[in-house]
Amino acid sequence: MKTVSLSAPTRSSTVKFRMPTRDNLVPIRVDVEVDGQRYRDAFTWNPRDPDSEIISFAKRTAKDLKLPASFVPQMLQSIQGQLAEFRSYEGQEMQIKEKIMPLKIDLRVNNTLVRDQFLWDIGNLDSDPEEFARTLCDDLNITDPEVGPAIAVSIREQLYEIASQSVSAMREAKVSKKRRAPEFASNSKAMNNAVDMFKYFGSKGSVIRKRKEWYLYAPVVDVVPNEEVVVVDTTEGA
Amino acid sequence: MSPAAAGAASSGEAPPSRPKRELYTIPASSSWFRWDDIHETERSALPEFFGGPGGNSYGTASRNPRIYREYRDYIINKYREDPARRLTFTEVRKALVGDATLLRKLFGFLDSSGLINFSATSPRPVAQQPGLDAVLEAPVGLQVTPRPQVSYSVEERFGGGTGENVFRLPPLSSYVDVFGEWAPGKGPICAFCGVECKDGKVETLEDGFKVCSTCCKTNSDNEEANKCAGDKKESADNHASSAWTDAETLLLLEGVLKHGDDWDLITQHVRTKNKLECIARLIQLPFGEHMLGAINGKSDSRFQTSQTTDGKTNHYIVKDTSSQSNEMVDGMQIDGEQDGADKLVEEQPSKRQRLSSSIDVTGSLMEQLALLTTATSLDVVAAAAAASIKALGSENPQAKNAFHLSEKEYQGKTFSSNHIHESECNVGDQEGEMHGQTVPDKKLQKKYISTAYQVRAAVGTAVGVAAARAKMLVDQEEREIELLLASIIETQLRKIQYKIKHFEELELIMDQEYNTIQQIKESLINEWLKVLEQAFQAGVPIQRDEVLTKLFLNKSTP
Numbered sequence: 001m002k003t004v005s006l007s008a009p010t011r012s013s014t015v016k017f018r019m020p021t022r023d024n025l026v027p028i029r030v031d032v033e034v035d036g037q038r039y040r041d042a043f044t045w046n047p048r049d050p051d052s053e054i055i056s057f058a059k060r061t062a063k064d065l066k067l068p069a070s071f072v073p074q075m076l077q078s079i080q081g082q083l084a085e086f087r088s089y090e091g092q093e094m095q096i097k098e099k100i101m102p103l104k105i106d107l108r109v110n111n112t113l114v115r116d117q118f119l120w121d122i123g124n125l126d127s128d129p130e131e132f133a134r135t136l137c138d139d140l141n142i143t144d145p146e147v148g149p150a151i152a153v154s155i156r157e158q159l160y161e162i163a164s165q166s167v168s169a170m171r172e173a174k175v176s177k178k179r180r181a182p183e184f185a186s187n188s189k190a191m192n193n194a195v196d197m198f199k200y201f202g203s204k205g206s207v208i209r210k211r212k213e214w215y216l217y218a219p220v221v222d223v224v225p226n227e228e229v230v231v232v233d234t235t236e237g238a
Numbered sequence: 239m240s241p242a243a244a245g246a247a248s249s250g251e252a253p254p255s256r257p258k259r260e261l262y263t264i265p266a267s268s269s270w271f272r273w274d275d276i277h278e279t280e281r282s283a284l285p286e287f288f289g290g291p292g293g294n295s296y297g298t299a300s301r302n303p304r305i306y307r308e309y310r311d312y313i314i315n316k317y318r319e320d321p322a323r324r325l326t327f328t329e330v331r332k333a334l335v336g337d338a339t340l341l342r343k344l345f346g347f348l349d350s351s352g353l354i355n356f357s358a359t360s361p362r363p364v365a366q367q368p369g370l371d372a373v374l375e376a377p378v379g380l381q382v383t384p385r386p387q388v389s390y391s392v393e394e395r396f397g398g399g400t401g402e403n404v405f406r407l408p409p410l411s412s413y414v415d416v417f418g419e420w421a422p423g424k425g426p427i428c429a430f431c432g433v434e435c436k437d438g439k440v441e442t443l444e445d446g447f448k449v450c451s452t453c454c455k456t457n458s459d460n461e462e463a464n465k466c467a468g469d470k471k472e473s474a475d476n477h478a479s480s481a482w483t484d485a486e487t488l489l490l491l492e493g494v495l496k497h498g499d500d501w502d503l504i505t506q507h508v509r510t511k512n513k514l515e516c517i518a519r520l521i522q523l524p525f526g527e528h529m530l531g532a533i534n535g536k537s538d539s540r541f542q543t544s545q546t547t548d549g550k551t552n553h554y555i556v557k558d559t560s561s562q563s564n565e566m567v568d569g570m571q572i573d574g575e576q577d578g579a580d581k582l583v584e585e586q587p588s589k590r591q592r593l594s595s596s597i598d599v600t601g602s603l604m605e606q607l608a609l610l611t612t613a614t615s616l617d618v619v620a621a622a623a624a625a626s627i628k629a630l631g632s633e634n635p636q637a638k639n640a641f642h643l644s645e646k647e648y649q650g651k652t653f654s655s656n657h658i659h660e661s662e663c664n665v666g667d668q669e670g671e672m673h674g675q676t677v678p679d680k681k682l683q684k685k686y687i688s689t690a691y692q693v694r695a696a697v698g699t700a701v702g703v704a705a706a707r708a709k710m711l712v713d714q715e716e717r718e719i720e721l722l723l724a725s726i727i728e729t730q731l732r733k734i735q736y737k738i739k740h741f742e743e744l745e746l747i748m749d750q751e752y753n754t755i756q757q758i759k760e761s762l763i764n765e766w767l768k769v770l771e772q773a774f775q776a777g778v779p780i781q782r783d784e785v786l787t788k789l790f791l792n793k794s795t796p
Contacts, residue, residue, distance in 0.1 A: 066502075098300060100300060100336065118331060127339035132338060132339065135327050200336075207336055209334060214332045219328060
C-alpha cells in the first residue's frame with residue numbers, strides 16, 4: 001500500500017477552475033457611489049445560486065442600509081459583473097499542485113486595523129478561509145463582528161487572483177508547447193512568490209521558523225479610537 | 239489516567255543529556271502519545287501527512303511523517319513551556335512554516351485530543367465573548383420550535399358538538415413568558431391550553447412555561463423537543479445584557495406593530511435596548527406560532543362547516559374523485575344515494591381524506607387514523623372494528639350500551655351491508671359529531687358517552703387495521719426472504735459441487751504426474767547404479783561421488 005503511494009505520488013493534477021477552497025464561494029467587492037453617497041461592501045457569493053438571488057439581495061441590502069433605490073441597479077451590475085468574470089474562468093483547466101504562498105492581510109474594519117501574513121497552500125482544496133478568520137478573531141479577542149468576514153474575503157480575493165493566474169498560465173503553457181518554446185518562462189513569473197519548498201521541507205531544512213522572522217508572520221491588531229478613524233480615512237483618500 | 243503512561247510520556251520527552259526529568263500529568267484519553275512514534279490515532283486523524291484516504295499528496299515535500307512530527311513536537315513543547323496558559327493557533331502559526339489550513343487542522347487535532355491545553359487555566363477566548371460568536375453565526379438564532387399540540391387535543395375533546403367555541407383563538411400563551419409571575423391575584427396560566435390553573439396542579443417545563451396537569455400529559459411526547467429548544471433559549475439568554483421588563487416588552491410589541499421589520503425605528507421606540515436584543519426578544523416570544531396555528535384551525539373549521547351545509551355538491555365531487563379510488567368510497571357512495579342527506583354528512587371526512595393525499599403532520603390524530611384505516615380492504619376494517627368494539631364492550635358495559643344504541647340507529651337506516659357501516663362509523667375523524675347530530679335531542683347526555691366510545695373504537699379499529707396490514711406485509715416479506723434464501727443456498731451448493739468436481743479432476747492429474755515422476759526417478763536411479771557399476775568394474779575411484787549418491791538414495795527411498 002505505502003510503496004504504491006510513494007512511488008506514484010499525485011504531485012499535481014488539473015481540475016476545472018474553481019476557488020481553491022472547500023466551499024466554492026466567490027469574493028465580491030462592491031464599491032458604488034450615487035449622489036455623493038458611497039456604499040462599500042465585501043462578501044462571498046455562491047456561483048451556483050440562481051442569479052435571481054442577486055436582485056433580491058441588492059434590494060434587501062439597500063433597504064436595510066436605508067440607501068436610495070438608485071443604488072440597486074448599480075449594486076446589481078457590480079455583482080453580476082464580478083460573477084460573470086468568475087464564470088468566464090469556469091470550464092477552463094487549472095493546475096492543482098502543492099504551492100505554498102504567503103498571503104498578506106492589511107485591513108481596516110471600522111475601528112480595527114489588522115495586519116498579518118501567513119502561508120497558504122494553493123493546492124489544498126480543503127482550506128477554509130472563514131474558519132481561519134474565525135480562529136484568528138477568537139485568538140486575538142477581536143470583538144468587532146465585521147473583522148472576521150472581512151479577513152476571510154481578503155483571503156479569498158488573493159486566492160482567486162492566484163487561481164486565475166494559474167488558469168492563464170496553463171493556457172500560455174499550452175500555446176507555448178505548440179510553438180515548442182521553453183515552458184518555464186511563463187511559469188516562473190507566477191512561481192517567484194512561492195515558498196522555496198526545499199529550503200524548509202527538505203531533509204536539511206526545518207519547518208520551525210527562525211525566531212527573528214517571527215514578527216513577519218505574527219498578526220498585528222490595533223484598535224483605533226474614533227477620532228483617529230477620520231484621520232486615517234483622509235490619508236487613505238489622498 | 240494511568241501513572242505509567244504519564245511516566246512514559248515524560249521520560250520520552252526529556253532528552254538524555256538533561257538529567258532532570260519533568261513530570262507531566264496528561265489526560266488519560268491521550269495516553270497513547272509517544273514522542274518517538276506516531277500513533278494510529280494520529281494517522282487516521284490527519285491522513286494528509288500519511289497518505290490515507292484524502293491524503294493523496296503523501297510524499298510531497300511539505301506533507302510527510304517527518305514534517306508532521308516536527309510540527310507536533312514544536313507545538314507540544316511550546317505548550318509545555320507554560321502549561322497553565324492556553325496556547326492559541328495564531329500564536330503557534332508565526333513560528334511554523336507551512337500551509338495555514340493544514341497547520342490549523344493539526345493544531346485542532348492536538349487541542350481536541352488533549353495533547354495541548356489540557357491544564358490551561360485561562361478559559362477559551364470564545365467563551366469570553368459569546369456575543370461575537372453569536373453575531374458571526376447570526377442565522378442560528380432563528381429556530382423553529384415544534385408546534386404544541388393544543389389544537390389537536392382541544393378538537394378531540396370537544397369535537398362532539400360545542401360548535402363555535404372549539405375554534406376560538408387560543409389566548410396568548412406567551413403571557414407567562416412575557417409577564418412572568420406578575421399577574422396579581424390569579425393562578426398561573428397554562429402555556430398550552432391557556433386556561434387558568436386554579437387547582438394548583440402545575441408543572442413547570444425547562445424553559446419556564448407553566449403547564450396544567452391535563453396538558454402536561456398530552457405534552458409529554460413533545461417534552462423532549464421542548465427541552466432542546468429550552469437549552470438553546472437559555473444560551474441565548476446568556477448574552478442578553480439584562481432582563482426585559484414588562485414595559486419594555488410592551489414597547490417592543492408596539493414598535494413591531496407600528497414599524498414592521500424596521501429594527502432601527504423599533505429600537506428607537508424601545509429606547510432602553512439595542513437592536514440585537516430587540517430581535518432576540520421577539521424571536522423568543524413564542525406566540526407567533528400559536529397565532530398561526532389558531533388561524534389554521536379556524537379556516538379548517540370553516541371548511542368543514544361549509545361542507546356540511548352544501549353536502550349535495552360535495553357528494554358529486556366525491557363521485558368524481560372516487561372514480562379511480564378503491565371500493566371503499568364506492569360502497570359509501572351507494573349508501574349515500576340510498577340514505578340521503580344523513581349519509582352524505584357521514585361521507586365528509588372520507589372525502590377530506592381523499593383530497594389530502596398523504597399523511598399530513600398538521601392533520602389531527604383522527605385524520606391520520608382514518609387514513610390508516612383506508613389503507614386496507616373493507617373486510618379487514620370491518621373485522622378490526624368488530625374486534626375493537628367487542629373489546630371495548632367487555633371492558634366497560636356502558637360502552638356496549640353506547641354502541642348498541644348507535645348500531646340500532648344504523649340498522650334502521652341501512653339496507654344490507656352492516657359491516658360497511660360499522661367501518662364507516664369508525665373511519666371518519668368527525669364521526670362522533672355526525673352521530674351526535676343524528677341522535678335526537680333527548681339523548682344528549684348519552685350522546686357524549688357514545689361519542690367518546692366511538693372515538694376509542696375508531697382508534698382501536700385503525701390500530702387493528704394497521705396491525706393486520708403490517709402482519710400481511712411481514713408474512714409476504716418472510717416468504718420472499720425464504721424464497722431468496724433457498725435460491726441462494728441452492729446456488730451455493732451448486733458452486734460447491736462444481737468445485738469438488740474440479741478438485742477431483744485436479745487430483746487425478748496430480749496422481750498421474752506423481753506416477754510419471756516416480757518412474758523417472760526410478761530410471762534415474764537405475765542409470766546411476768549402472769554408471770556406478772561400470773565405474774567399479776573399470777576400477778575408477780569415485781570417493782567424491784559417494785556422498786552425492788548417498789544423499790540421492792536417502793532422499794528418494796522414503
